[in-house]
Amino acid sequence: SQTIHQWPATLVQPVGSPLSLECTVEGTSNPNLYWYRQAAGRGLQLLFYSIGIDQISSEVPQNLSASRPQDRQFILSSKKLLLSDSGFYLCAWTLGSENTEAFFGQGTRLTVV
């Protein structure tokens, strides 16, 4: 069966520090991968999605970046965090087209102080 792992679960980082959140999927190959952010009490904002290695689309220009070094690994990074980067970050995957179920990780609660 397929599983998705996302870590860390919680993170407190000072303003200006770097960020690296990691997500891996097991049990499938060539998944579509996504990073979403959820601000407190708000909806899911799509940040990045990838349909293959080195194929990453950015939906919201900001100081975050994403990389996909392996087929089932998706990394969200920042060189210098801002206070406004605080939120709940979710990784997700789908198989094939967008017309299928999306499976989410358990999320990372990021607090920038």
Next chain:
Amino acid sequence: GENVEQHPSTLSVQEGDSAVIKCTYSDSASNYFPWYKQELGKGPQLIIDIRSNVGEKKDQRIAVTLNKTAKHFSLHITETQPEDSAVYFCAAPVNTPLVFGKGTRLSVIA
């Protein structure tokens, strides 16, 4: 671009009553309409979905209806229970990844 509007943002119902959440979408090419449930501190999970070739789908106490002409779809939860309390999201992808509504916080009062 694709736009998904969801209402209401919060909903409180008495245990045993029904709850209805509505979404509208802008792109007539949308053909897949999922609903997700998010419990506190967790990632969303799919609870039901519907494709454009049907108008209604049921799974025990939950159902989804779709009106393609009006471009809206709704989630219906009957005989609500305290464990139904959560945030619910609709989505309507087209040629982009899943675009979600803003979410509805449902509270079931015992």
